[in-house]
Amino acid sequence: MSEVSTVKSRASVMMYNNEKKAWEPAEGVRGMSHVQVYHHEGNNTFRIVGRSMTDHQVVVINCSIIRNMKYNAATPTFHQWRDQRQVYGLNFHSKDDAAQFKDAVDEALDTL
Numbered sequence: 001m002s003e004v005s006t007v008k009s010r011a012s013v014m015m016y017n018n019e020k021k022a023w024e025p026a027e028g029v030r031g032m033s034h035v036q037v038y039h040h041e042g043n044n045t046f047r048i049v050g051r052s053m054t055d056h057q058v059v060v061i062n063c064s065i066i067r068n069m070k071y072n073a074a075t076p077t078f079h080q081w082r083d084q085r086q087v088y089g090l091n092f093h094s095k096d097d098a099a100q101f102k103d104a105v106d107e108a109l110d111t112l
């Protein structure tokens with residue numbers, strides 16, 4: 001059973017550097033990425049995957065959407081969430097990109 005992409009938005013993927021207390025672009029990428037929510041229907045799992053727009057081979061982010069995860073829309077174009085290791089941020093290209101992405105994440109959280 002393969003995975004189905006439920007949304008594709010444009011965003012720059014950021015990670016929060018706790019030492020520097022600052023947001024930094026995710027490893028290995030400058031500028032915008034395509035961020036997608038993938039649904040594995042077989043075991044009903046979801047993950048957020050980002051690929052650089054300049055080089056789709058470069059996976060910039062790949063993290064699970066876990067049950068009861070708090071996905072925070074800090075502003076209409078900057079959304080963030082955390083796991084035990086780090087804090088992730090998505091700086092979206094537009095409010096529409098952000099809204100569509102949030103809908104897909106909310107849908108995933110509703111079915112987990």
Ligand SMILES: CC[C@@H]1C=C[C@H]2CCN(C(=O)[C@@H]3CC[C@H]4C=C[C@]5(CCCN5C(=O)[C@H](Cc5ccccc5Cl)NC(C)=O)C(=O)N43)[C@@H]2C(=O)N1CC(=O)O
Pocket residue numbers: 014016022023070071072074075078080081082087088089091
């Ligand atoms: C790309 C630049 C960036 C753009 C947009 C703005 C929007 C606000 N913002 C922030 O970083 C806000 C301001 C205060 C700071 C303080 C702490 C931070 C940083 C680490 C996480 N965090 C939390 O508040 C988390 C959120 C959360 C709640 C609920 C669930 C999950 C999470 Cl992650 N709260 C817990 C309790 O975890 C934080 O987001 N912070 C961004 C920002 O200024 N800039 C500009 C720049 O940095 O120049």
